[in-house]
Amino acid sequence: MLNTIRYYLRLYLLFTKFAYRTVLQARLGILFFMGAKLVRFAFFFFFILIIFGRKSNFGGYTFNQAILFYLTFNVIDTAAQVLFREVYRFRPMVLSGTFDLILLKPHHPFIRILLGGGDILDLSLLFPYLLLALFFAFKITSITFLSLASYFILIGNGLLIATSFHIIVLALGILTTEVDHTIMIYRDMTIMGRFPFDIYKEPLRGVFTFIIPIGIMMSFPPYALFGLLSPFSYLLSFVISSLLFFGSLKLWDYALKKYQSWGG
């Protein structure tokens, strides 16, 4: 078991190293990418500032709390992009038949097609987001060690949901050879998680809890931090993320059996 973990860790680091070396070859591209990300972050930050310039609270949350929702979204979203950037490149692999070569390797294909393209650019944004989130978290007086631990555990749970979504995208990529639009739908849906989940009305809230659990993914960690989650909500979040994860693995197995190996 330990040897297997060591094996996959070594491979992950190698794939990441090669991905970074490839990215670093296009220096102008890096400049545009980072610039665009920072501008987008700043615009939304100012958007929240403008809202609080006119209103004293947003959906019942203070300015610091609203910012924390946004930063938590950024942490989970950016971490997912750092880890799963390779999913965006899956379609050409399927269409060209390169995916065949990955299936022949004696490692799980996820180490290559899910985790194999670690994104250094997003990684450099993840740490500032995380530090800012901690900064605003400590500005909220009711924070305890337990609530902070719950916050990080639920961020981990959010990442498990993100992993499941990405596995579903990969499986659909095999079944339909379509990846770009599916991943865009996922991105558009997760963007709704920039705001506190309880500003949405039913049935949207139900859909985003039980069917596409964006709420659990993005809003539950700050809820835990503010002490607003019941034990049942904790249980619900773990059950739903686990079900989604195992469901995504089943879909992946099904897709592999249906794989027709195009381009050959």
Added chain:
Amino acid sequence: MIQVKNLTKIYKTTVKGSSFFSDLFNRKYKEVVALDKVSFEIAGNELVGFIGPNGAGKTTTLKILAGILYPTSGQVNVLDYFPFDKKRSFLKQIAFVMGQRNQLLWDLPALDTFQLNKEIYEVSDDRYHQIVDELTSLLNAENLVEKPVKTLSLGERMKMELIATLIHNPKLIFFDEPTIGLDLFSQEIIREFIKKYQKQYRATIMLTSHYMEDVKRLAKRIIVINKGKILYDGNLKEIVQKYSSTKLVTVVLESKIDQIKLSSIGNIISYVFPKVSYKIDRHLIPEKIDLINRLLPYMDLTIEEEPIEEIIKKLFSGKK
């Protein structure tokens, strides 16, 4: 090493509907039988040529044997594994070279891909250095390993691909059109390499190629497949005995001969003085040679088997 029994693979493809709406809401599918109850066995250290026209089922068979595709029905046993299970211990013993694809990291030197594969296959440092040295030397490619892959020619990339694929010293290798698109010189290098590699490492090899020359030069045994069915499985030389009913007789004449006299020997397939070629039924050979001796003044006479390409073409078209 490989046992295949009644292997069937059916692909499901969409049929274009009569309108946009029928395509969208009432899509129809058809089943395409890529392999139809195929059975064969391959022993260790064999080099088997797998030939057939486009869409015959060659690559599908190889992909099922390598665990890429899931068979619709039938039994497949490769190295005592069911390939689709993709067990690590199974995948570490096989390799698949695809002439039209490569695994090399495009922007980086091939050496980086070798090192990546070294880690993937958990090859020891000593073994890695030894095999890279041996393979680069066999391919005369020592100066290519440190150049970015994108700067290499197609033939050079194929050499690097071979090293990357064989770095773990696999027991079983599938070569799918390894010489496709290469110039004659590069084709020859790859053929020689496969031949030497098999001899040196005693690997079992399945080879598909559109170039009969590849198969003729490398394989003793061939499996001929068409429309998902095996038409012939046996010795390459025996296919000639079994399926060729004629021989090619070429006569180099001493002087010009009347056309009627020439035609009296048999079916002329070409005549450019001084050389005349006949296609003659096998069982008529002694009789016709006797006739040539009596009627034609000649300097030289050769009797050849029909080219294998012709025999296989006949097999595909169902003629005997």
